[in-house]
């Protein structure tokens with residue numbers, strides 16, 4: 001094993017059968033068990049993770065995450081970084097690389113850790129500390145989940161909130177984002193970011209293996225309705241063909257959980273009070289079509305390849321958990337109102353002759369932080385043994401708000417009381433699109449906690465951060 005600057009080396013036991021010991025790196029082909037005598041094979045001295053792709057180059061023969069000196073740290077971080085996990089790679093050159101996902105307890109506890117590895121795919125499926133020895137009880141390390149989630153599009157507006165929710169709940173994540181609209185600064189410093197396309201098979205193979213990914217949350221996609229009408233081929237390529245490439249990589253890597261970001265756009269313009277997951281899907285634009293085709297693809301792949309899948313149909317997403325994470329696009333009604341007000345212009349209401357109480361369209365707005373929590377709930381459900389293999393859920397609040405009501409609230413919160421102007425209807429708008437959110441609450445116990453006021457307030461804070469002039473106009 002070559003020395004790397006700043007990297008400590010230890011002993012590894014890698015066995016062709018349980019208990020057989022080798023030193024350093026070994027070939028585990030055919031072996032069911034890997035037993036690490038001193039789990040800290042190679043630890044980065046600096047805390048946090050190395051980044052790949054963007055600035056880190058290839059990672060070989062290194063563990064991710066732990067800072068060996070962390071045990072002696074004081075303060076809030078003390079002891080927190082002692083979960084060593086990562087992978088070993090057989091880099092002999094004579095045989096294909098074998099990746100051994102690797103998880104251990106606190107290194108100061110140093111119990112021999114038994115890592116059970118799937119024989120075919122060398123994928124970690126469980127970690128347990130060794131039984132108590134004769135010289136006293138062993139200290140058990142922290143329970144480790146065996147999941148690492150790849151979040152594609154994790155540097156985007158919604159993706160960054162998903163990253164925040166999942167890492168906040170103790171999940172291990174890695175982000176893949178081409179940064180076409182994503183912003184690296186949205187991510188916590190210790191979340192690995194790989195820059196690249198979620199449809200790049202070579203990159204995907206590497207990332208899935210190097211990070212020992214066990215589940216994928218796929219958010220990277222094109223998402224503008226109008227653009228999809230002008231560029232349907234681009235939307236089908238990105239949202240459908242690209243998804244097929246990702247699923248091929250996922251299946252080949254033996255990843256078993258897949259969560260897809262879908263949209264209420266799959267329903268089209270149904271004439272119902274509440275849209276349930278059983279409401280027929282009839283998208284009216286290429287964006288909605290690609291989301292529906294993506295769902296089909298995911299479910300079919302799930303059935304054929306034993307993938308547990310979840311498709312989340314988002315309704316109208318708004319707000320921000322922190323101002324820095326807010327949406328920078330001006331494609332939806334709330335930022336479009338802010339934009340007009342900031343320029344001293346009247347917000348526009350597209351149509352006030354709909355068959356609704358005040359004549360304007362009704363939508364179901366969902367706070368992005370609630371939406372992110374819903375991803376966590378679905379991801380965890382898929383991780384549970386016996387969880388549904390195929391879950392399709394609306395993510396909304398089940399409450400409608402009209403455009404006029406929203407305009408009034410925006411005026412109140414921003415202090416910009418410019419009377420909205422009414423314009424002709426916008427083609428393709430449904431009079432009403434409100435979710436039935438009962439499946440999420442009944443099956444997963446998830447319900448949205450934040451209301452529309454909180455969405456507008458937090459969105460406004462984020463807007464003012466980027467448009468300070470909005471406060472002065």
Ligand SMILES: O=c1ccn([C@@H]2O[C@H](COP(=O)(O)OP(=O)(O)O[C@H]3O[C@H](CO)[C@H](O)[C@H](O)[C@H]3O)[C@@H](O)[C@H]2O)c(=O)[nH]1
Nearest residue numbers: 223263264265316331332333336348349350361403426429
């Ligand atoms: O300046 C504006 C902007 C929008 N609207 C109205 O506000 C409502 C919401 O419009 P958005 O563009 O914010 O959202 P949509 O409901 O059209 O679409 C959103 O929800 C869809 C799912 O139904 C898709 O997910 C889509 O990507 C997402 O933007 C619509 O009635 C629209 O006509 C206005 O009156 N004035």
